Amino acid sequence: MKFKKYFYLSAALTFILCSCSDDNEAGEGFTPTIFNVVGKVEKGPMIRGSHVEMRTLDEYMIPTGSSYHATIDNNLGNFNYGVLKINSPYAQLTADGYFFNEVNGKLSESEIKLDAIVDLKDNSTINVNVLTHLKSKRIHHLVATKGLTFKEANAQAQKELLTQFGLQQFASKDASQFSLTSGDDASGTLIAISSLVLTDKSDAEIVEFLSILSNEFGTEGAFTQETKKRIQSGKNYLNARLDRISENIKNRYKELGLEVKVKNLAYYFDWDNDGIAGNELDESESVTLSTTEVNVPKEGGEYTITIESDKPYYLNPPSFESDSDSGFRVEEVPDEMWSDSPGLYEASASISTPSIKHNKTIDNNIITVKIEPALFKEDLSTNFTVYNARGKVAATVIIKQQGDSNYWVKHAPVKLGNGGKSAVLAIMSVMRNAVSEQFHLQNNYTHQEDFRNSVPFHPYDRKIENTWRYYYSAINQWLAIKDVDASLLNCYQSFIDTHLALAYYQLSSRWGGVPFIMQRSNDPYISLPRTDESEVLSRVENMLFDAMKDLDEHRYDAFQDANNMLFVSKDVARTLLAFIYCNQKKFDKAMPLLEEVIRRGDYHLEYSKATEYKNNAECIWGYHIQTRNGETCHPCLDYKDVILTAAECLYHTGNVSKAKQYINQVCEHKNLTVDQSDVLKAIASLHYQINSPSYMNFIRRNEFGESFMGLSHHNLYQLLWPIPYDVMVRNPQMTQNPGY
Structure with missing residues (x-):
């Protein structure tokens, strides 16, 4: 413990x-x-x-x-x-x-x-x-x-x-x-x-x-x-x-028999990072404003609100309350994300639920609120929060705006608005952190020298805990957007489901059964029992199968901007669904999907280093990383993986000769050699040599922990990670993976 x-x-x-x-x-x-x-x-x-x-x-x-x-x-x-x-x-x-x-x-x-x-x-x-x-x-x-x-x-x-x-x-x-x-x-x-x-x-x-x-x-x-x-x-x-x-x-x-006095400790922390502790706090956590209610005509307008204090106050708190000292906090997507202009969708989108569009700034304790003309018929109200330096709510301002009885809705292509872009970029940043941590943990584990005596993972590992929480934070935030979109234009559902499918694929790949949520939760620890891995994969399979009908044929690029990140392609869903089928050992179902990705030709093998991952013709889905050596990416779905997984499916469905053709393609483009007397072990060797993100999935489903990796029989449990200790403590319905 x-x-x-x-x-x-x-x-x-x-x-x-x-x-x-x-x-x-x-x-x-x-x-x-x-x-x-x-x-x-x-x-x-x-x-x-x-x-x-x-x-x-x-x-x-x-x-x-x-x-x-x-x-x-x-x-x-x-x-x-x-x-x-x-x-x-x-x-x-x-x-x-x-x-x-x-x-x-x-x-x-x-x-x-x-x-x-x-x-x-x-x-x-x-x-x-x-x-x-x-x-x-x-x-x-x-x-x-x-x-x-x-x-x-x-x-x-x-x-x-x-x-x-x-x-x-x-x-x-x-x-x-x-x-x-x-x-x-x-x-x-x-x-x-x-x-x-x-x-x-x-x-x-x-x-x-x-x-x-x-x-x-x-x-x-x-x-x-x-x-x-x-x-x-x-x-x-x-x-x-x-x-x-x-x-x-x-x-x-x-x-011990001593009476000790302790001063108010809040005054000995520099909450706003201005270099002086305690100068940012009032005696009271609340503060008086020149007004707490702004009444706005349908034409909109600009208003100022004075905070009556010589202490600084904020619209976004410099500090907050956290349940962990790891630097990680599950960020809830604020409701006003969708009400600030132009909200979830671009301004010209047809939105069924009206909202007051406004933005606000604060300078020297004077809040300036700019409200746009009403894009709705009935009178509406909204509010925003003023925080002290510790992130505690000090005041709330209500905005009431008169509706425009003559308003009519414009129709235009539905792209993300500023609020939607900010939300998607934030989620993709969290997913990038999750994939990055997972990729490093896998590489450190698979490249150790002694698999028989090593115990590399434990429930107290902060990187494992952070990876878990990053994925669930991303899931929760995707569900927030999914809920809002469902109540408005209902046009992002299939795209979001594909993003959710990736998160659950990664979670199940590393932990097996995990809590499966499809409704936004305010609980960062997800207090639900584990869903069996087979059930998780089955649900993700159904999500992807349904999503593919709405996705377009194009090359997906998650490196461009928020809209490109959101709008995944059909090839992304095909590849991900094929990988799900492989983890279910449904190789006959995976093979046609992989062959279609190969046939379409939007992606191809590059003549490059075996372990090199960039945003090139091999990158089906990855996350941008800036390193000392320049730009690179942490891969989720990669064309090398597609070829090797296709070879695996061909082997399991009886077409060994074509499987070897795919093996030879990877060897040629990456300047590698493998012994093909055992086709599956040849595929395993190539997964290992290219640092494939699917390497551990391949090892686990083909039961190669002992025969290829060199794990002792009693260490095979390491093919799954331990449930983080904090998750076990905060979720009484959670059970630990065997061996930890």
């Missing part, structure tokens, strides 16, 4: 200075001084038996060779070094033990280490915490490479670190003096940053993330853009949990 824990440590060390001259500096001129070193690990507190090590450093932050060890002898974290004669005022303290996770309110299952580097002359009480840990490598770097003194390096590291979180206003107090129990700004700062390290992570992930933060900050004094994105995702995860974190801290200390 995945335990999402973290140690948030603040070690209080009381150093009683017996004899030390403030004029002495570290190094050769420093006189060894006697210290009576006592203290305690203040938070979690660390449990009995944990360790605190102290090593002295010279002025260059190099260990002098002296080290001292103490063991925490009670659950309050108390320890006592006794009387020590120390040869340098600089010391590095390392606390090592189990920790209390303030985000989930539980003790950790694993140990963690946190460091602090201090000048004993300046501090009589020293706390080891996340901030001192993140500063340590930076201090080392500044002293060793920039020639700074410890005092200069410590001050610079302190300012740089807190600036990364928008908390530079609290940088004057050294992090080694921050305490969780102080109830002041230092406490709020420490809790906020420590919680960002924890968020929704397992113990191992916490250690990994701390290492990333420490290493990046150590050399650059800043975090990379990728890490800043993870921190932003962490803020989204903590957004709805701040009160719970406060209670967890107070309850933990109350159990």
